[in-house]
Structure formats: structure tokens, C-alpha cells
Amino acid sequence: MDRFVWSSGLLEINETLVIQQRGVRLYDGEEKGKMDVGILLLSTHRLLWRDHKNHDCCIAMPLSQIVLFEEQTGGIGKSAKIVVHLHPVPSNKEPGPYQTSKYSYIKLSFKEHGQIEFSRRLSEEMTQRRWEHMPVSQPINTSTTSQAGRTRAVGIVGIERKLEEKRKEMDKNISEAFEDLSKLMEKAKEMVELSRSIASKIKDKQGDITEDETIRFKSYLLSMGIANPVTRETHGSGTHYHMQLAKQLGEILLAPLEEQGGMMALTEVYCLVNRARGMELLSPEDLVNACKMFEALKLPLRLRIFDSGVMVIQLQSHSEEEMIASALDNVSEKGSLTSEEFAKLLGLSVLLSKERLLLAEKMGHLCRDDSVEGLRFYPNLF
Amino acid sequence: MHRRGVGAGAIAKKKLAEAKYKERGTVLAEDQIVQMSKQLETFKTHLEEFASKHKQEIRKSAQFRVQFQDMCATIGVDPLASGKGFWSEMLGVGDFYYELGVQIIEVCLALKHRNGGLITLEELHQRVLKGRGKFAQDVSQDDLIRAIKKLKAMGNGFGMIPVGGTYLVQSVPAELNMDHTVVLQLAEKKGFVTVSEIKTSLKWETERTCHVLDDLLKEGLAWVDGQAAGEPQYWLPALFSELCSRDVTPRRPVRWCPEQRVWGNRALPCNHPEL
Numbered sequence: 001m002d003r004f005v006w007s008s009g010l011l012e013i014n015e016t017l018v019i020q021q022r023g024v025r026l027y028d029g030e031e032k033g034k035m036d037v038g039i040l041l042l043s044t045h046r047l048l049w050r051d052h053k054n055h056d057c058c059i060a061m062p063l064s065q066i067v068l069f070e071e072q073t074g075g076i077g078k079s080a081k082i083v084v085h086l087h088p089v090p091s092n093k094e095p096g097p098y099q100t101s102k103y104s105y106i107k108l109s110f111k112e113h114g115q116i117e118f119s120r121r122l123s124e125e126m127t128q129r130r131w132e133h134m135p136v137s138q139p140i141n142t143s144t145t146s147q148a149g150r151t152r153a154v155g156i157v158g159i160e161r162k163l164e165e166k167r168k169e170m171d172k173n174i175s176e177a178f179e180d181l182s183k184l185m186e187k188a189k190e191m192v193e194l195s196r197s198i199a200s201k202i203k204d205k206q207g208d209i210t211e212d213e214t215i216r217f218k219s220y221l222l223s224m225g226i227a228n229p230v231t232r233e234t235h236g237s238g239t240h241y242h243m244q245l246a247k248q249l250g251e252i253l254l255a256p257l258e259e260q261g262g263m264m265a266l267t268e269v270y271c272l273v274n275r276a277r278g279m280e281l282l283s284p285e286d287l288v289n290a291c292k293m294f295e296a297l298k299l300p301l302r303l304r305i306f307d308s309g310v311m312v313i314q315l316q317s318h319s320e321e322e323m324i325a326s327a328l329d330n331v332s333e334k335g336s337l338t339s340e341e342f343a344k345l346l347g348l349s350v351l352l353s354k355e356r357l358l359l360a361e362k363m364g365h366l367c368r369d370d371s372v373e374g375l376r377f378y379p380n381l382f
Numbered sequence: 383m384h385r386r387g388v389g390a391g392a393i394a395k396k397k398l399a400e401a402k403y404k405e406r407g408t409v410l411a412e413d414q415i416v417q418m419s420k421q422l423e424t425f426k427t428h429l430e431e432f433a434s435k436h437k438q439e440i441r442k443s444a445q446f447r448v449q450f451q452d453m454c455a456t457i458g459v460d461p462l463a464s465g466k467g468f469w470s471e472m473l474g475v476g477d478f479y480y481e482l483g484v485q486i487i488e489v490c491l492a493l494k495h496r497n498g499g500l501i502t503l504e505e506l507h508q509r510v511l512k513g514r515g516k517f518a519q520d521v522s523q524d525d526l527i528r529a530i531k532k533l534k535a536m537g538n539g540f541g542m543i544p545v546g547g548t549y550l551v552q553s554v555p556a557e558l559n560m561d562h563t564v565v566l567q568l569a570e571k572k573g574f575v576t577v578s579e580i581k582t583s584l585k586w587e588t589e590r591t592c593h594v595l596d597d598l599l600k601e602g603l604a605w606v607d608g609q610a611a612g613e614p615q616y617w618l619p620a621l622f623s624e625l626c627s628r629d630v631t632p633r634r635p636v637r638w639c640p641e642q643r644v645w646g647n648r649a650l651p652c653n654h655p656e657l
Contacts, residue, residue: 020504021508022512110520111516112512112516113518113520113521114520115520116521174446180432184429188454191418191422191425194414194418198418201414213412216419220418223468224422225454225462227460241466266537267533270536271488274483281465281476283462284535286465287536305537309537309555351554370600372599
């Protein structure tokens with residue numbers, strides 16, 4: 001930790017911020033630093049850290065100080081860490097939080113995760129070494145002893161060897177995994193080609209396909225994750241799975257919909273349903289495909305798409321005219337309303353209240369006043 | 383779509399057609415469907431084997447996930463299309479991304495009143511990580527991007543706008559055209575733009591500039607600081623957190639009016655004489 005210097009935290013000209021991560025604690029070697037948890041920042045030239053409570057407390061270290069780094073996976077009660085091995089302190093270093101240190105490495109402990117991205121970016125910067133050819137106005141104290149000559153601190157060689165072994169082991173595992181993955185993909189590719197052949201035959205009517213076979217084919221496509229190349233009128237792109245799903249939704253959504261005034265945005269429904277499931281979650285497409293079947297299955301729900309592209313589920317009993325009439329009443333009573341005000345009044349989301357007002361406007365009951373202060377609706381007196 | 387015809391005459395006609403096809407060596411679609419069913423079973427076995435050896439890899443390695451997704455895309459397979467798909471069921475990729483989708487939606491909803499539905503990928507990443515808690519697994523930005531791509535199916539305007547080397551994630555159905563996007567990209571450096579900056583950098587006339595800025599104000603994506611020295615500054619809340627790290631020294635505190643989304647006193651259209 002004695003490689004760090006006090007810093008204002010301001011970036012120099014030509015120095016760009018690459019990534020930052022909250023919730024990082026610095027370790028001086030194995031010892032927890034006297035610093036608290038803070039924000040770790042990576043720029044093209046330096047590694048910076050700022051205390052999360054006291055923003056004036058900011059330290060920095062040039063990237064040229066870094067020899068190499070390794071990742072340490074977290075575990076139960078242990079955060080993931082990046083161990084950064086450093087060159088010796090340069091003689092002309094400016095004052096910092098630590099005068100001396102018995103360690104030639106520091107650890108970055110990611111208490112709020114983010115180590116994957118940070119590690120990736122750090123790796124990029126260490127490869128590109130942009131600080132070498134992007135001069136900054138205030139010369140950042142670069143380690144003069146380590147540029148040429150490659151002097152290594154004792155022990156670095158051992159660490160490098162260990163890292164190399166670890167890398168080889170990981171590479172072997174990964175390459176085995178990739179090899180198996182490639183073989184698997186070859187087989188999947190055969191399935192894709194077969195499905196394309198079937199689809200074109202269905203189109204060219206080479207053979208007689210029953211409705212049953214079509215449904216079966218669609219379920220095969222679903223299992224493989226192959227886009228359905230043949231669009232069918234009945235059941236849409238739905239399968240038995242989607243039909244079942246639609247019936248389930250028909251039951252579990254009734255109460256929430258009543259509570260929310262008969263209408264819910266599809267994204268809300270997605271969150272609601274998946275949170276309730278906990279496992280074996282629905283994909284967004286599963287949800288959409290199931291909702292498209294409501295009408296065919298004579299369920300009391302409907303999927304509706306507004307002009308703006310917003311998709312909602314609404315109760316079929318939900319009378320459009322009643323909705324619009326009550327919107328008109330509300331607006332008349334208050335003189336005028338914005339979607340935020342209307343939302344507060346009805347306890348609806350702003351998105352849906354806006355759609356309701358727009359609908360009333362479309363029917364000619366309301367007119368708008370569109371200004372930079374916002375969109376306000378008035379009863380239509382024209 | 384046809385039904386098999388009934389009646390002796392239809393059956394005979396069909397047998398004739400089948401014979402003709404078989405003669406030409408053409409395989410019928412219905413035969414291929416049977417073939418596919420068998421191949422599917424075999425594939426499922428292979429996938430199970432793969433899963434038993436490498437399922438952990440997918441969970442632990444972001445790099446492996448990227449590789450996996452890219453390979454699927456190359457052969458024309460979408461492993462995230464359905465929770466009922468083999469990939470999802472056996473490798474568990476589905477739950478990983480669908481849950482991430484839920485977390486992304488929740489973060490965007492929570493911040494919408496502040497940033498109008500626009501957020502940087504970095505801020506989204508940070509907040510999602512925070513929400514997932516200490517014991518959850520780390521996710522990369524690539525993971526977020528893939529989850530967001532899937533959310534588009536639900537029509538709520540989820541999209542990504544490239545700015546300055548990263549992305550702005552849009553979660554409202556505001557229609558942002560090229561003009562809006564370009565102004566957002568211009569604003570990315572400092573977090574705000576002015577009319578003259580736009581006119582100088584993009585060579586636009588005043589009317590076009592004001593139209594775009596007014597649009598951004600209306601959508602709640604920009605706030606105007608009418609008390610800035612010189613000319614009004616149009617700030618984007620979506621870019622705020624990035625600025626904190628760069629330590630842009632805030633000017634003297636200005637009163638904020640949340641109803642009118644403006645600092646200073648009033649919201650005024652861009653070319654208002656008072657501004």
C-alpha cells in the first residue's frame with residue numbers, strides 16, 4: 001500500500017475513466033488496510049480509490065506500478081478479490097497514506113461484486129498500456145526504476161509460475177469444455193438444418209401435415225430454441241406449453257389485476273410471475289406467447305398493445321367506455337391533469353395512467369396542452 | 383394447413399401422391415418430423431451429458447457464457463427463447479438471464495422518476511449488483527446486455543443507445559430518433575449540453591436544436607439549468623453518476639423544482655427570451 005499517493009481524484013487531460021466499482025476495500029498484502037470501504041476507479045493511467053464517506057480522501061497509483069494481477073474467487077463470507085503484484089516503490093514517489101509496507105502486493109476486495117468487469121478492463125488496460133503513449137499534462141509519477149531492466153521483487157517469479165500453472169489448468173478445463181461445447185453445437189446445427197428442411201416442405205406442401213403434427217413440430221422448435229419459420233394462424237406460435245401457461249396466468253393474475261384497476265403492464269406481470277415462481281422462470285417470449293392465447297382459450301384476460309408499443313394485460317370485463325368516462329370525470333373535476341397527477345389520484349403507475357389519458361384523448365373527450373412543463377390534459381370543449 | 387382427407391377416394395389419391403414422392407426420392411415432411419423427434423431424444427441425451435460435466439462452467443464463467451451464446455447465435459439457436467427449452471431446463475441458462483431481467487426492470491422502474499427512463503449501462507450494472515446482494519453471483523455487462531435484448535419482446539421500449547464507448551439503456555417507449563441520440567452522445571462528456579455547443583458541433587440551425595432539446599425535456603430525460611452563467615445548460619440525469627467519479631465540481635447549489643424538472647425557477651422552452 002505504500003505505492004499509493006494522495007490525489008485530488010481529478011482526471012488529467014488525456015486520462016479517461018475506464019470503469020469504477022463501489023464497495024471495494026483495499027488490503028495491504030494480507031492485512032486489512034486502515035482505509036474503509038470505498039469506490040475503486042480505473043483510468044487509462046492510474047488506479048484510484050476514494051473513501052465512500054469522505055470524498056476528500058482519495059489515493060492513486062500509476063498503472064505502471066503493476067507487474068501482474070490474479071483473481072481470487074470468493075466463498076461463503078469471503079468476497080472475491082484481485083491480488084495485484086507491484087514493482088518496488090520509486091524513489092521520487094510523492095506522499096501517500098502509507099510510508100512503508102512489508103508487502104509487494106495489494107488486494108482489492110469486492111464486497112459488492114463487480115470483479116468480473118473490473119478484472120476484464122484492468123486486463124485490457126495492462127495489455128494496451130495506453131499510459132505509455134498518451135501523455136498527460138501533469139506527469140503522473142511513473143515508476144522510473146521498473147520501466148527498463150525489468151527488476152523484479154523477490155518472490156514474483158514464484159508467483160508468476162504459480163499463475164502460469166493455474167492458467168494452464170484453467171485453459172485445459174476450458175478447452176475441454178469448449179471442445180465438448182463445439183461437438184454439442186455440431187449436433188444442434190443438424191437439428192436446425194432438419195427443421196429448416198421441414199419448414200420449407202411444409203411451405204411447398206410436400207406431404208400432408210396434420211394440425212397435430214404441426215403442433216408437435218412447433219414444440220420441437222421450442223425445445224431447441226429455433227425460431228419458428230412457419231407462421232400459423234391457429235394457436236399462433238403457441239404450443240401446448242403456452243396453452244397451459246395461459247390457463248395458469250388466467251388464474252393467478254385475476255386478483256392483482258383487480259387491485260390495479262383492471263390493467264397491468266406486461267413487464268410488471270413478468271416480474272410478478274417470476275418472483276412468485278422463484279425457479280423455472282418464464283422467458284419474456286414465453287409470457288408474450290401465452291398471453292396471445294387468452295382469446296382463443298376464452299380466458300377473461302386480454303393482451304393489448306397500445307400505439308406507443310406498450311403491452312398490457314387487461315381484464316376482459318374491463319369496460320373501455322367506463323374507463324374513459326371516469327377519466328373524463330376526474331379531469332373535469334380537477335380542471336386539468338398530468339399523467340403523474342392522475343396516477344397519484346388512482347394509485348396507478350404513471351405509464352398506464354398516461355395510456356388511459358391518451359385513449360380518452362383519442363376518443364375525443366380530452367385535449368392536450370403539450371409544453372416543456374409537461375403534458376397536461378383538459379376536457380375537450382371543442 | 384391440411385387435414386388428412388377421409389374417404390376411400392382420398393386415401394387412394396394420397397397413396398398415389400406418396401408413391402410419386404418416394405419414387406423421386408423425396409422425403410416427406412411428416413416423415414422428417416418423425417425423424418426429428420428421434421434426433422431430439424438423442425440430442426437431449428448429449429445435452430444432459432454436457433450439463434453433468436460443464437453446468438458449473440456456465441454459472442461461474444462469464445467468458446464461457448459469452449462463448450456459449452455466440453456459438454448458439456452462429457448456428458441459429460436461441461437458448462433463451464423459452465424457459466421450456468432444453469438449454470434453459472438442463473443448463474440453467476434460462477433462470478440466470480430471466481431473473482436478471484426482473485432485476486433490471488425493477489432498477490429501471492425505481493429510477494424512472496429521476497432520469498426519465500434512461501440510464502447508463504454502468505449505473506445499471508452497479509445497482510443490479512447491489513440489489514442481488516453479497517451472496518449472489520457476479521454478473522458482467524455482457525450478461526446485462528443479453529438480458530435486456532430479451533426484454534424487448536415485452537414491448538416496453540427496452541433499448542440500448544451507444545454513447546461514448548458505452549451504452550445508455552432506455553426503458554420507456556419514448557421515440558428517440560437519430561437527432562435525439564446524437565445530442566445524448568454529445569452530452570455524454572460533461573453530462574450537459576448547451577444550444578451553442580450543439581449548433582457548433584453538429585452544425586444545426588436553432589430551430590432543429592430547440593426542437594430536440596424540448597423533446598428531451600418533455601420526456602423527462604433532460605433538465606434545464608436556467609441559472610447557468612452564459613447560457614442555459616441542459617443536463618441529463620442519466621449521466622449523473624458517471625460525473626461524480628470524475629469530480630466535476632458542482633457550482634453553487636441551485637434550487638431544484640421536481641414538478642417542473644428544472645433547476646433554478648421555471649421550465650422555459652429553449653428559445654424563450656428570458657433564457
